[in-house]
Amino acid sequence: MAARGDRESFMRIYDHFMPRLCLYLQGVGLPEAAAEDLAQEALLRLWQRASAFDPARSAVSTWLYRIARNLQIDRLRREAGRVQVAMQAVDEEYGDETPSAEDYADGIQLRRCIDALSPVQARLIRMSYFEARSHHEIAAELGMPLGTVKSHLRRAFLRLQGELGGME
Amino acid sequence: MTAAPRHHLDTATLVSHASGALTPEFSAIVATHLSGCAECRRALARAESVGGILIDQQQPAPAGERGERLREAMLQRLERARPAPLPTAPPPDIDPDRLPAPLHPYFGTSYRALKWRWMGPAMHYIRTTGPSGATLLMLKIGPGRRMPVHGHHGSELTQILRGAYDDALGHFAAGDAADLDAETEHQPVTAAGVPCICVSALDAPLRLEGWFARKVQRVFGI
Numbered sequence: 001m002a003a004r005g006d007r008e009s010f011m012r013i014y015d016h017f018m019p020r021l022c023l024y025l026q027g028v029g030l031p032e033a034a035a036e037d038l039a040q041e042a043l044l045r046l047w048q049r050a051s052a053f054d055p056a057r058s059a060v061s062t063w064l065y066r067i068a069r070n071l072q073i074d075r076l077r078r079e080a081g082r083v084q085v086a087m088q089a090v091d092e093e094y095g096d097e098t099p100s101a102e103d104y105a106d107g108i109q110l111r112r113c114i115d116a117l118s119p120v121q122a123r124l125i126r127m128s129y130f131e132a133r134s135h136h137e138i139a140a141e142l143g144m145p146l147g148t149v150k151s152h153l154r155r156a157f158l159r160l161q162g163e164l165g166g167m168e
Numbered sequence: 169m170t171a172a173p174r175h176h177l178d179t180a181t182l183v184s185h186a187s188g189a190l191t192p193e194f195s196a197i198v199a200t201h202l203s204g205c206a207e208c209r210r211a212l213a214r215a216e217s218v219g220g221i222l223i224d225q226q227q228p229a230p231a232g233e234r235g236e237r238l239r240e241a242m243l244q245r246l247e248r249a250r251p252a253p254l255p256t257a258p259p260p261d262i263d264p265d266r267l268p269a270p271l272h273p274y275f276g277t278s279y280r281a282l283k284w285r286w287m288g289p290a291m292h293y294i295r296t297t298g299p300s301g302a303t304l305l306m307l308k309i310g311p312g313r314r315m316p317v318h319g320h321h322g323s324e325l326t327q328i329l330r331g332a333y334d335d336a337l338g339h340f341a342a343g344d345a346a347d348l349d350a351e352t353e354h355q356p357v358t359a360a361g362v363p364c365i366c367v368s369a370l371d372a373p374l375r376l377e378g379w380f381a382r383k384v385q386r387v388f389g390i
Contacts, residue, residue, distance in 0.1 A: 007246055014242060019228030019235065028188070036238060044245055048252040061220030062213075069188045069219065077192065080299060111221050128187040129219050135180060135189075136322075136371075147351060150180040157179050161214060 010047050013060060018043060021068050027130040028072060038075065042067040072132075113160045121156035124149065173205045175337075175344035181325065182208065186215035193298035193369040197325045199270035200367070201345040208345075268329070271367060274304050279365075284308060290363070303370045309333070309358045317355040322371040324348045331364030333357060 018039055025035035042064055117125065127133045127141075135153070139146045177185075177198060184190045185198045202209050231239070265279050274296050275282060284292035290310025298304055309315065311331070325347050332341040333356040340346055340356075348354070358364040 007243075010246070011239075011243070014239070015231075017223070018238065018242075019231060020223050020226040023226045023228050024223050040238065040242055040245070043242065044249060045252070047246055048249055051251060059217060059220055061224040062217040063220070065220040065223050066216050068223075073188050077299070110217065111225065114218065114221060114225070125183075125218070126222070128183055128189055129222050132187055132189045134184060134191070137189075147349060150178065150349065153180040153183050154178070157183055157215065157218075160218060161211075 006050065010050065013046070014043055017060070017064055021064060024065075024130065025068060025072060028132045030072065030075075034075075038068060038071045041071055110160060117156055117159065121152055121159070124152050125156050128153065171341070171343065172207070173201070173343040173345065175340055175346060176205065177201055177208050177211075177325075177345050178347040179211070181347055182211050182215050183218075186212055186219060191298065191300040191302050191369075191371070193274075193300060193302035193304050194323075194325055194371070196270045196274060196298075196304070197327050197345075197367060197369045200268040200327045200329075201343075203268055203270070204343045205345075274298065275306060275367075282306070298369075304367065305370060306365065306367045308363050308365045309356075310363050311358055311360045313358045315356045315358075317353060322349075324352075324368055324370050326366050326368040329365045329367060331362045332359040333364050333366075334359065 021039035021042060022032070022035045025038050026032060030038065045067055046060070046064060114122070114125070123142075124138060127138050133141070135146055135149050138144070139149045142149070181190070181194075181198065185195060190198060202212060267275055267277055267279060275294065282294060284294060287293050290313055292308040294306045296304050309331075315333075326340075326345065328340050328342050328344045328346070330342050332339060334340070335354040335356045337346065337352075337354060339359075341359075356364075
């Protein structure tokens with residue numbers, strides 16, 4: 001059982017991310033109460049895995065994002081009574097490929113790059129991540145050819161990646 | 169799949185996968201490619217870190233009474249929660265008969281047990297419709313065969329599982345992904361040697377050129 005100090009530092013993470021995860025999950029279509037449940041579930045997993053969590057290998061935000069997204073995808077598939085698609089262990093997918101320490105240090109720069117995207121690129125990135133919209137849906141909503149949606153997304157991502165430099 | 173893949177997922181596809189926007193059928197093909205491609209796994213990790221930063225950047229309203237109750241509930245759950253056992257990495261698939269795990273829900277686990285249907289000399293297929301209505305199509309084409317010229321009404325994402333083919337876009341071997349959209353029209357020709365087995369997710373029917381191919385399409389429903 002973790003000591004009191006661990007609990008306090010975990011609750012600081014909780015206080016920061018709980019409302020943010022709820023906003024994200026409501027953005028991708030969950031009702032408020034369901035969003036709260038999944039956000040708590042994601043944070044509880046962070047607590048349970050605290051001993052294995054290495055902040056030098058993966059930002060807490062990335063880790064929580066991945067868990068919350070996978071929990072949401074799982075929930076959608078369960079609700080629809082669909083085949084249980086092999087997601088591997090839901091929260092440990094490709095854990096060995098999490099960004100390295102240098103990538104983590106680049107987080108601040110990545111943040112600036114996101115802010116510096118063109119309005120169209122920023123909109124498409126946000127529609128992808130915060131509304132989990134497919135390319136087709138984005139194309140239909142913005143009245144934009146599918147190929148244009150894809151090339152904007154490609155350019156936005158390559159720009160984010162390129163400006164980080166030295167990540168390969 | 170020993171050599172590193174040379175044809176990768178489209179960046180736009182990886183962003184969709186990272187953001188949870190792909191249908192389960194397309195995700196299954198993406199996951200099959202990722203299991204053998206370190207380069208795409210690194211790109212995916214970066215796409216996920218963008219998601220993390222976007223979450224971090226949100227500006228939520230201050231927690232109200234409801235937030236306080238949730239916080240209290242969380243503190244109680246921490247008392248009860250036991251550390252989770254460390255996940256163990258799945259054993260590498262060394263059995264050559266075993267299909268990639270992401271395909272199991274749709275095609276089963278074994279190459280040998282696949283129930284191929286005939287569609288022409290040295291050409292076989294298995295077609296299945298996934299939960300979101302997209303098509304998953306597995307093809308086995310004998311060596312040195314020319315496929316009908318086809319384009320796509322929607323997107324086609326193909327992963328080559330065995331053998332190889334060439335088309336105007338290049339040489340595609342086991343482990344490679346061909347991530348194509350509606351503008352692409354191609355005519356794969358399978359390489360000599362072993363049959364080419366590939367699996368595709370399609371969100372719209374193929375667009376075949378020529379009356380014969382279209383007739384075949386109607387008969388076989390691909």
